[in-house]
Amino acid sequence: MFILWDKYKKKFMASIVMLLVVFSLIGTGDSLSASLLENAIGFVVTPFQDLTTGVESWVVSTTEASRERTELIAENEALSEQLALLQEENKRLSLYEAENETLSGLLDIAQRFPEYESVGATVIAKSTSIWYDTFTINKGSTSGVSGNMVLVAPKGVVGKVLESGATYAKAQSILDSNSAVPAMSLRTGDLGVVKGDYILGNEGLCKMEYINQEAEIIVGDEIITSHLSDIYPVGISIGQVIEIEADANGLTKYAIIQPFVDLQHLDTVLVIDKNQEAGDVS
Structure with missing residues (x-):
């Protein structure tokens, strides 16, 4: 203005x-x-x-x-x-x-696996490590869950049940150093045992041991559960070979396995009872 x-x-x-x-x-x-x-x-x-x-x-x-x-x-x-x-x-x-x-x-x-009884469960607790080596699910004995039942996720093997309470169960993943899963190469049929390793477990990896030195297994092969297991059904995916090394004895070699299941972000599993056929109430 x-x-x-x-x-x-x-x-x-x-x-x-x-x-x-x-x-x-x-x-x-x-x-x-x-x-x-x-x-x-x-x-x-x-x-x-x-x-x-x-x-x-x-x-x-x-x-x-x-x-x-x-x-x-x-x-x-x-x-x-x-x-x-x-x-x-x-x-x-x-x-x-x-x-x-x-x-x-x-x-x-x-x-x-229609021949086996199964039930879905949710992971409700895990070990303090970055990766799941042991964890707890929300199904127990009242749901028919007991020790040595197999745990799987959509992409493959997770581990097995160690023990169960009424409404929960403690489980062991394939990364745990005490875990051992009879396995084989899907491509060649070469046998071995997938075991947890303390050092590799920190990287989300495990090891396939006792592979014959003459085995034709190579990097990139898919590893599945073998027919030699009393716990795991045969043919479930475990992971992929990312490295192969010779053992010091010169008779065997081992492979480093990258599991197909993302065990770090696991939240839902299927519990399979290999010892209980579907419809068997005995």
């Missing part, structure tokens, strides 16, 4: 002077036409009309801009809330999708 005053100050002063001249002429009795007087008055008043009109326009535009800004802020907040809800819903759907995929995988395994 001060800027506008500076702009019209000179006109204002000139108008005052003009008014004084007009009034002096009137006082001397000289006749002035109405139009001349109106023009003189208009000359004085117009700048003030321009000034007030400018101020009014500025107030209106400022108020309008403020209202629009408030509306935009409110709209943005509403959109942000909707986005947060959609993101949360997407997370839930992703979890449901992952859970359904896991359950479908477990069902596929159960259908591969």
